[in-house]
Amino acid sequence: MFSLSESASGSLSFRDRSSVSPHFRPGPRPPARGAPQGAGDYMAGLNPEQRLAVETTEGPVLVLAGAGTGKTRVLTTRLAHILATGKARPWELLVVTFTNKAAREMRERITHLIGPSAEGLRWLGTFHSVAAQILRRHAELVGLKSSFTILDMDDQERVLKQLLEAANIDTKRWTPRSLSGMIDHWKNRGWTPDTLPAGEDFANGKGKGLYAAYQARLVSLNACDFGDLLLHNLTILGKNPALAEDYRRRFKYILVDEYQDTNVAQYLWLRLLSSSTGNVCCVGDDDQSIYGWRGAEVDNILRFERDFPGAKVIRLERNYRSTSHILGAASGLIEANKGRLGKTLWTEADGGEKVRVQGVWDGEAESRLIADEIETQRRAGRKYSDIAILVRASFQMRAFEERFVLLAIPYTVVGGPRFFERAEIRDAHAYLRLIQSEDDDLAFERIVNTPKRGIGDTSVQKILAIARQHNLSALTAVRGLINTDELQARTRTALSNFVRDLDRWRAMAGTVTHGELTETILEESGYTDMQRADRASGQTRLDNLKELTQSMQAFDSLQAYLEHVSLVMDLDRGAGEDAVQIMTLHAAKGLEFPLVFLPGWEEGVFPSQRSIDEKGEKGLEEERRLAYVGVTRAREDARISFAANRLVYGRWTSQLPSRFVDELPIDHVQAESDTGYYGAGPGLKEAKSRWDDTPVFGAGYSSPGWKRAQSFTASTTPRDRMARNAVIEGKGRLIATGDPKASSNWARGERVFHQKFGYGAIRAIEGNKLVVDFEKAGEKKVIDTFVEKT
DNA sequence: CGTAACCTGGTTTTT
């Protein structure tokens, strides 16, 4: 499945030959793709701005590429152009992306344009994989061996937990996870323990010390984490100007994809590898910056012209993906953001369907609505794989999955737990790592008693304590402990068997393939037996392990394989089948679908409460960009929905429609509501409210939800009527009727009835929200339009 | 040393 090629210098490049569904291939449509090769031909079909972006090779360039404007095409053509005109040779180009998927796609497309010489693009990869390549060459400058291992988050947290415990810090109050987040954040900003600014801290003054201790521990494990790959680069290049100069001369042209998602460390790294007048081309879209929460600085792209004086800015604004209504809705939405460079997307694809906005009673009704619509579309000839459901958070996925299983609609969840994060895969890797490196204490801990060998926690702790005392690795310590009286006889026997097995496997390593070796280890260690005994999920895990041993065969060294796994490997699962795609909005970036459903546009869900609480206006703007990304994924049809009630963590909560719904320009939107929270105003004739004629939900449906909706429909309180007549105001935007400032006609202590919660008394009034003490359901916050006076 | 009750926290996620 994976092919590996070794370039002259010994560096490795990987390509995944597995086929990928065509819908995962973004790219401009009208100009024919795959133009015939030959000098100049690669330019055919580019529009003037795209052509300019390709031909402006000298000096700093910022390409602002809006959604669906053919960004990848421009990037690859630009590279082809530089190579075809002989301005540089493949190994003189530095090309960085964020994801492996993007890197892989770029390599494929360049290969398509220029042929096999694309193999020479040694410095094309993710920030992290390129940084890892550089770090392996100079590892000794930061105290590592060039064979260092790269820890994932799990390992990282394990180390941190030990450090926290050693420092007698309450790991409940100060969790390893939050410390790991903190350290990550520091590394993202380019701060080492020495340069950590005052004020940055963890656990009341222990932050700096813990950070330093963690770094020291990593060195002793001959390991580094993801953040270190870049941070160590900064240290090495910063302290060795001659070396940095060397790299600057080497990289004649630098190309950066998704520049809006770079963090400070990545920015500094780029600055070290380029001069301010250098040939640096950054491509991005400030409106699609959605990774601020993990350190991305939109500022980097907003500041580009100041950072690189004389930089040329080229805007790609012609959209080849979506209809004008979709584009209009998305553009209107994003206009509400302040900090942006500004772009106006346009298309020649006029008309199409307006973006449909639908309000429903609850989450269940929402999934029912969407599932029904999918079936309708299916009958009309649309493929399942043309349809995507994009959610803000993964908890929203379950409702759809349940519904789809019920109706036998095929679906795939994109993202989710990753193959290499599964316990069984990590266990197998731990065995391999321990064979590879005696120092890998983390691997030792992981598998010393998996499967059970009678080496319990107390024994392991004792071993680790002794190892630390003598400054030895755990495994080395064990070799000694086998022959002393410090451990119980039974434990010693178990340990000595374990060590003997390890040594035998290590001896085998040279004589058999990695796949065979892994199979032998898993069999002889009893690991497979352990899984076979597990009726519940043992078979799945064994299947996963089978897949693992197979994909390993393609690598010619264990070291190469392990590097690939920790840095590069990701599997395209579920691609190719005809199935509805369910994924988060984040996972959808860069993809496109004919029909896109965007459920859960409710305050608190989207925008998510936390992003607003934690980051205020900045967080809100990022959420809005996320909404923009969501809408612009759609080619023909975008459907937004929101529910009035939702089950969150097992509790019913009343929901307000998202402010983003209000922000959609009315000209491009068709709105409907089942609950009356939004309705058809005078100007929205075509969006006939279902209130007046047909029952809210289709006939034949009979769940409690239906009854609730029915009785709710029948209620005629004044506020209900008001709510139904949602109005269009001001500059042609939908305005929610739930006006927080409307004078309340409720009184504290008043008895009310709620369709879902029953009878209760009003405790407090907050704008249009009431805190009600319900007799059965307890205290709840509800929207006033959903209760009646009794 | 292993299992069962209990508790707690709970976006987004790549490398």
Next chain:
DNA sequence: CCAGGTTACG
């Protein structure tokens, strides 16, 4: 509500 982790017991 529910998964994962910790504590309390046998």
